Amino acid sequence: MRYVLGLAMIMIAMGLTAGAAERVVLVAGGGNGGDGSPAVEAKLLSPFGVEHDTQGRLLIVEFSSRLRSIDRQGKLISIAGDGSKGDAGDGGPAARAKVNSPHAIAVGADGVIYIADTLNHKIKRIDPKTGVITTFAGTTKGFGGDGGPAAEAQFSGIYCISLNPAKDKMVVTDLDNRRVRVIDMMSGIVGGASGNGERGVPKDGAEATRSPLVDPRAATMDSKGNVYVLERGGNALRVVDSAGHIRTLIAGPKDAKGPKTLSGPKHLCVDREDNVIIADTDNHRIVKWLAAEGKMVVIAGTGVKGTGGVGGPPEQLQLNQPHGVYLDADGVLYICDSMNNRVLRVEK
Secondary structure (H helix, E strand, O other): HHHHEEEEEHHHHHHHOOOOOOEEEEEEEEOOOOOEEEEEHHHOOOEEEEEOOOOOOOOEEEOEEEEEEOOOOEEEEEEEEOOOOOEOOOOHHHHOOOOOOOOOEEOOOOEEEEEEEEOOOOEEEOOOOOOOEEEOOOOOEEEEOOOOOOOHHHEEOOEEEEEEOOOOOOEEEEEHHHHEEEOOOOOEEEEEEOOOOOEEOOOOOOEEEHOOOEEEEEEEEEEOEEEEEEEOOOOEEEEEEOOOOOEEEEOOOOOOOOOOOOOOOOOOEEOOOOEEEEHHHHOOOOEEEEEEOEEEEEEEOOOOOOOOOOOOOHHHOOOOOOOOEEOOOOOOEEEEEEEHOOEEEEEE
């Protein structure tokens, strides 16, 4: 008994306790199955966003204009969209509706599912009790409506939506307008958080709403009210503090190709310590910005495009243009390995 206890103490000290090692597992994709088939045998087409709903289902939004779910039996089911692009079905069952190239999803505290209906320039809302889909925000392509109801506002290319940890603010990445906007979930009022519509690199310390942005692709808010803005072509991570001032955390040279820079990043989320997880898409890896330390580290992916590494540790994983990253309530990381048409999970 003393030997066993002594060995256990040594293993703890060395970080070798059972379950300490992480490994990557396949969640969905990689097969040719359709609705009703096991998710790990199903066919996905460019999964871009992933998140759990309040019923415990894992939701997957596909660029191919569908929202799918994995039920508790591990089967893949379509919830919204039929795989064809369109804008139809408001007021009816989401399963019969059409959306256009959605890029992201978010789930409210009340279980409502929100879809970034990207090329319809709207945010759709699915009632979890009735399954009815309606438009939550957006009318026609354009820019307008700040200070008024989000349902009457104009957006142009909504590439990312995310809810803050308290789920009372929705951050909307309005890419074609080069702006990041915020919707108050209680009042439904939309306002600006960053960007003046002009293309350029903002100056550190400047007022965010009066500053240019290169091309905001994704944004999210941490528990302190900081808004993190990720730029695709700008290859940059910026932050807008709670006072409304912007600064650059990771600078983005045009020729960003090396391991110390971002390359075409597409999505981000924050963890429970307010660090930022980034899908470093064209570098085929997942990185983390350590907010307290002010540095970036790689947490998954070798940087080499491929399909290998599933079943092994995240540092040996090969990815192909990952777009979506998501941390569940337990801090478990999910990755939309988009061009490999699969969703992965990093188990602890």
